[in-house]
Amino acid sequence: MKRTSGAASVKSSTTSGGTPARKTPVRRPPASRPTSDKAAEAPESTATDSKPIQKPRTVTRKPAERPKPAEKPRSVEKPRSVEKSGPVEKPKSTEVVLSIEGLVKRFGDTVAVAGIDLSVTAGSFYGLVGPNGAGKTTTLSMVTGLLRPDAGKVIVHGVDVWGEPVVAKRSMGVLPDRLRLFDRLTGAQLLYYAGTLRGLDADTVRDRTVDLASAFGFEDALNRLVTDYSAGMSKKIALAAAMIHSPRLLVLDEPFESVDPVSAANITELLRKYVEAGGTVIVSSHSMDLIQRICDHVAVVVHGAILDSGTMNEVCKGNTLEERFVELAGGRTSAEGMEWLNSFSD
C-alpha cells in the first residue's frame, strides 16, 4: 500500500498549491462520483499491495523512526474501479480537499503532534483512529483553525488555513470535542446563531433548522435550553450547527460519543449521502468498529504521528481495523499477574 512513486507525486503536487494536478488522468467534480468507495477499493489492495506490504508494517511499529509517517498513499489512487466488474463504476475524484504537511504542536515539553502529513481527496469519508491522547483532537483543532500549530501547513480547498483563515474556514464545518456551546440559547437559537455567523440569511437558517431537527431527531428539543440537553443531544445539536452552512469539508471530532445508536445510524446515513454527493468528512474516534463500518479511508494516529493511512482495505489488510490497530500501536499487554482478580474477595 505504500507506493513510493505515489508518495513522491503527492509531495510534488501539494507543494504546488493545494489543488494540484494529479497524475490521475481523470479529474471530476466531486458530485460525479456515485460509486460506493468500498466496492471500488476492494480490488486495489490485492492488486497493488503484494510487494510493499511487508515494508510499512515493520517500519510503522516505531513511529519515532519514521521521518514521514504517512506518505499519503491514498491520495494517489489510480482510477481504480477499472478492474472491478461493477456496472456504473466511475473513476474517483482526486481533487485534494485537505492537505496537511508537517504539522507539529508542542505543549511545553510534551509533543502532542509530531509532524503529521495527510491529504484527503474530495468525496472521502476519512477516519482518524488512535488511542486516548494520541493527538487526534490537537490535529483536528489545528486543521480547523482553532489551535495555532508550531510548524506545518494546512491547506483546505486550496486555501492556507493559517494564512487566510477567514476564506479557509468558510468551506469547513467543525464539530470540536469537549468545547462548550453557547448553552443559554435554545437549540433553535443556537442553530440560528451558527447559521447567521456563517453568513446565511434568516429564512434559509429557519428552513435548514427544521430539516436538521427532523434528520437528527431533536424537533421536540428545539425550544429547550442547550444547557438542559443530555450529552448526546448536545453532540447532535453541535453536529447540526457544523453542517448548517453546507460546507465542503466536515471535520468532526468524536461525533458519535454518547449519541444513541438510532441517532448514530441516522447521522451516519446522512453523512454517507453527503459524501456521495461529493462532500468530504473527517471523523476521529477511538471506536474501531464504527470507523471501519462507516469510513472508506483511515489513518492510524499514535503518539502524534500517523502509523498507517490509506483506504480501509489497504490499512486493514484483511484483518479487522481493531486487529490492525493493535498490531500497529503495539499497546496490548497480556493479563499476566492479574490472577488475583479472578479469585473473588467475597
Place this chain on the structure above:
Amino acid sequence: MVEQLLRLKLRLMGNAFKRSPWQLVGLILAVVYGLGIAIVVISSLLGLRFVGVPVAASAVTVFGGLLVLGFIVVPIVFGVDDTMDPRKFSLFGLPTSELATALAITALVGVPSLVVALIALAQIVTWSRGPLPVLLAILGAPVILATCILCSRVCTSIAAFLLSSRRSRDLTGMLGIVLLILVLPVFVLLLNANWQRDGLSILGGIAAVVGWTPLGAVWAAPSDAAAGLIGQALLKELIALVFVGLLWVVWRYLVQMMLVTQERAATARNYRGLGFFRLGVTGPSAVIADRGFTYWVRDSRYHVSLLAIPVIPFILMIPLLVIGVPPHVLALLPVPVMALFLGWSIHNDLAYDSTAIWLHVASGTRGFADRFGRVIPPLVVGVPLLVIASLICAPLYGKESYLPVFVGVGFGILLTGLGLSSVMSARFPYPAVRPGDSPFAAPQAVGSASAVIQGFSFVVTFILASPTIYLAYLTVFKSAPLGGLTLASGVVLGGLLLWTGVTWGGHIFDRRSPEILAFSVRN
C-alpha cells in the same frame, strides 16, 4: 480512615499547587489574610479581658454570632468547590458514620478552621475571670470549632446537593443580590446611629437576642457566668451543645442520603420561538448582539453585574452622606458612575463565553463584527438609562439647565468605556466565573492579573474621558456656559473612542482568536 482521608486532603491541596504557582500564591495570600484577621480579632479578645463584663459580653456575642453566620451563608451563596464531597466516596462502600466523622475531621485542615481555632482559644482568655466562666469558655472552645465546621460542611453539602440543578443555582445568585439589597438599609441604619452615645446599648440589645440563638449561645454562656447569671449561662451552653448535636445528626443524615441519591435532574422549560433573534436583522454583529441580550436575560452571571449597576451609586452615596457631603451634590454621582460601570461591564466579555467562543473562531467571524456586536446591548440599554437618570438627577441637583452636562458626561464615559473594554477583552481576558457556576463563585485560577486589568480599565476610562469630565467640571463648579460643548464632546469624543476601540479590538481578535480560545480552554 480518618488518617487516610486527611492524607488525601493534604495531597489534593499539594497537587493544586503543582498545577500552577498562582495557587500557591493564592494560599499564601489566604493564610496571610486569615492570620491578619485572626491577629486583629485575637488581640481584641485579649483586650476585652480588661473591659467590663457587659461590654465584653456584647462584643464577643455579636462577633461570634456573625462568625458562625458566615460559615452558614458563605457556602450557600458563594458556592464552595467541595473537594471532599461525600458523593465522591459513594463507590467505596464505607460505613456512613465513619465517613461522616472522617470528612468532618478533614474539614479541620484549612485556613478558615485554623483561624476559628485560634479565635476559640482567645475567647478563653477574655473570660478568665473566675472558675465558672473559664470552665464554660474552655468547654466552649471545641464547641465553637465544631459548630463552625459542621455548619460549613452541612451548608456546602446542601449547596452542592439540593441546590445543584442549574435553575436553583441561578436562583441563589439572585438570592444573593436580594440579600445584599435588603441588608443595605440595615447598614444605613447602623451607620446613622450615634455610636458615641448609643453604641453600647445597641450592641447590647443585639447581643441579648443573639445570645439565645444557637449562633451566639456558645459565645454568650461564659459572659453570663461572669455576670453571675449561672442558670442562664448553663442554659446557653446547653443550647450550643444541642445545636452541635443537631448539626452532627443533619450532617450524618446528609452523608447517608448523598451516598445513595442521584443528582437532581433539572426540569427543562420550553421557550417559544427565537426570542431576541426574531428581531430579524441578520449579519454577525446583529446576532452577536441578540445573543448578548439573551444572555443578559438568562445568565445569572450577567444578572449580578447588571443589577449591581443601579445599586452601586447608592452604595457610594452612603459614606459620602455620613461624612457630611450635601445631598444635592450627591445627585452628580449616579449618571457618571452608572456610565462607568456599564462601559466596564463588557471588559471581560470574552472570558464569560468560556470555550464556547470556538464558534466565532471556527466560523471565521470577523473581529470587528464580534466586538461591535458585543457593544450593542450595553449601548441600547445604557443610552436611555443615562438619559432618564440625567432627567432625574439634574432637577435633584437643582439646575435643570445642566441636563446636557449630565447627558454629555454620561455618554462620554459610557462610549469611552465600551471602546476600551472592546480592546481589553480581546487583548487581556482574565479568568471569569464559568458558565453555570454561581455568579459569586471565585474563578478557578487565582491571579493578580484580574485586579490589575480591572483597575487599569477604570483608570484609563477616566483618563480618556477626562476632556468631557473637565468641561463638565468647569460648567458645574466654575459656572462656565459650556453645557452644550460638554454634550458635544461626550458624544463626539466618546463616539470616536468607541469606534477606535471596536476597530482596534477587532484587529486584535482577528490576530489572536486561537490564543483567546487557548486561554479559555486553560481556564
